Amino acid sequence: MSKTPINQGGRHGRFRVGRRELLLAGLAMAATVTFPHINSKTAAAQATVSDRRKLGSLDVSALGLGCMSMVGIYNLPQPKQEMIALIRAAVERGVTFFDTAEVYGPFTSEEIVGEALAPFKGKVVIASKFGFGYQDGRVSGRNSRPENIRRAVEGSLKRLKVDTIDLYYLHRVDPAVPIEDVAGTVKELIQAGKIKHFGLSEAAPKTIRRAHAVQPVTALQSEYSLIERVVENEILSTCEELGIGFVPWGPVARGFLTDRFDENSRFDSSDRRSSVPLFTPEGLKANKPLLELVREWARRKGASPAQFSLAWLLAQKPWIVPIPGTTNPQHLAENLGAVAVELTPNDLMEIRAAVTKIEVQGTRLPESALSDH
Numbered sequence: 468m469s470k471t472p473i474n475q476g477g478r479h480g481r482f483r484v485g486r487r488e489l490l491l492a493g494l495a496m497a498a499t500v501t502f503p504h505i506n507s508k509t510a511a512a513q514a515t516v517s518d519r520r521k522l523g524s525l526d527v528s529a530l531g532l533g534c535m536s537m538v539g540i541y542n543l544p545q546p547k548q549e550m551i552a553l554i555r556a557a558v559e560r561g562v563t564f565f566d567t568a569e570v571y572g573p574f575t576s577e578e579i580v581g582e583a584l585a586p587f588k589g590k591v592v593i594a595s596k597f598g599f600g601y602q603d604g605r606v607s608g609r610n611s612r613p614e615n616i617r618r619a620v621e622g623s624l625k626r627l628k629v630d631t632i633d634l635y636y637l638h639r640v641d642p643a644v645p646i647e648d649v650a651g652t653v654k655e656l657i658q659a660g661k662i663k664h665f666g667l668s669e670a671a672p673k674t675i676r677r678a679h680a681v682q683p684v685t686a687l688q689s690e691y692s693l694i695e696r697v698v699e700n701e702i703l704s705t706c707e708e709l710g711i712g713f714v715p716w717g718p719v720a721r722g723f724l725t726d727r728f729d730e731n732s733r734f735d736s737s738d739r740r741s742s743v744p745l746f747t748p749e750g751l752k753a754n755k756p757l758l759e760l761v762r763e764w765a766r767r768k769g770a771s772p773a774q775f776s777l778a779w780l781l782a783q784k785p786w787i788v789p790i791p792g793t794t795n796p797q798h799l800a801e802n803l804g805a806v807a808v809e810l811t812p813n814d815l816m817e818i819r820a821a822v823t824k825i826e827v828q829g830t831r832l833p834e835s836a837l838s839d840h
């Protein structure tokens with residue numbers, strides 16, 4: 468297997484193995500189910516990525532791992548030891564960026580992440596989120612009051628088994644608390660050494676600016692994918708102007724862009740997708756043209772639909788770091804293969820022109836990016 472030079476200094480970095488080999492490696496892991504024509508055990512064994520990106524001043528792998536659905540959301544909660552093994556497999560494959568939140572479970576996702584990553588202290592970046600209150604162990608609503616942030620950070624530190632949280636996001640803006648009070652509280656926690664970097668999630672441009680003026684924001688995490696592009700409405704330009712990194716959640720649109728569903732797919736009430744308009748039979752049918760485009764480009768690039776969709780996000784800006792969520796080691800390896808998919812400026816223009824012509828249904832309204840939700 469040929470080697471390419473390692474260069475972690477630049478925003479675009481390089482890979483320890485050749486791009487094509489990495490792509491094949493990811494595909495080979497997924498081959499048994501989705502791509503029976505691709506079968507390279509050797510390549511699969513070497514599916515590691517050393518590509519690095521910067522979120523503000525924070526250095527992370529070009530793709531992170533979302534750890535939300537490990538405790539339910541789209542599926543039943545998964546066996547803890549299997550999820551620990553999955554997270555450790557991601558570390559072995561070069562992933563250094565792990566995403567969780569107090570509210571996932573609640574609390575149990577942080578516990579899994581903390582236990583899984585305990586042997587890798589200082590070598591990985593853990594991001595968590597605060598901003599909800601709880602009563603009798605259940606979420607009682609948004610709560611960004613300073614005392615609730617101070618309570619939350621102590622619990623997250625314990626569950627994550629760390630002395631300081633690398634990146635701590637406000638999960639949802641609380642209309643009852645001025646953002647300056649939130650940023651000021653986080654600033655104190657940074658000074659106390661309990662947090663390293665401040666993040667926001669699903670915040671509007673004005674809120675981002677006000678928060679950033681009090682405590683510089685390292686990263687914004689909001690939904691972004693080929694089908695859900697509402698953050699292109701002022702959010703990304705605000706991040707670019709302020710030097711804030713961007714972390715797309717839902718980068719494969721909760722599985723839609725992986726081409727695993729069609730209009731006959733049904734989601735029971737325990738699956739979050741049952742309440743998402745995109746996943747109604749009508750939504751799945753109406754958005755077939757976009758999926759067809761994804762399939763076609765994936766074919767052209769010798770990639771899977773998930774890999775192409777992640778590669779498209781990576782190609783938008785060098786300070787974008789998607790965090791696909793998975794509970795499946797084969798999907799993990801497949802997704803990492805996305806960094807090997809090359810999209811040229813011409814490809815990107817062609818894709819942009821094509822997606823803009825497709826009318827999507829069940830996505831957010833353009834104004835929704837401009838207010839906190």
Ligand SMILES: NC(=O)c1ccc[n+]([C@@H]2O[C@H](COP(=O)([O-])OP(=O)(O)OC[C@H]3O[C@@H](n4cnc5c(N)ncnc54)[C@H](OP(=O)(O)O)[C@@H]3O)[C@@H](O)[C@H]2O)c1
Nearest residue numbers: 533534535716717718719720721722725773791792793794
């Ligand atoms: N800040 C926020 O408000 C917010 C909101 C939601 C999520 N998040 C974070 O963002 C992360 C990712 O978002 P998300 O989980 O909502 O959406 P996502 O990453 O777009 O999609 C996850 C879903 O896609 C499936 N999937 C992933 N890769 C696949 C592949 N290669 N082939 C087939 N299916 C695949 C997963 O199923 P399998 O388990 O079967 O792979 C899972 O059901 C979460 O884990 C969480 O950490 C943040």
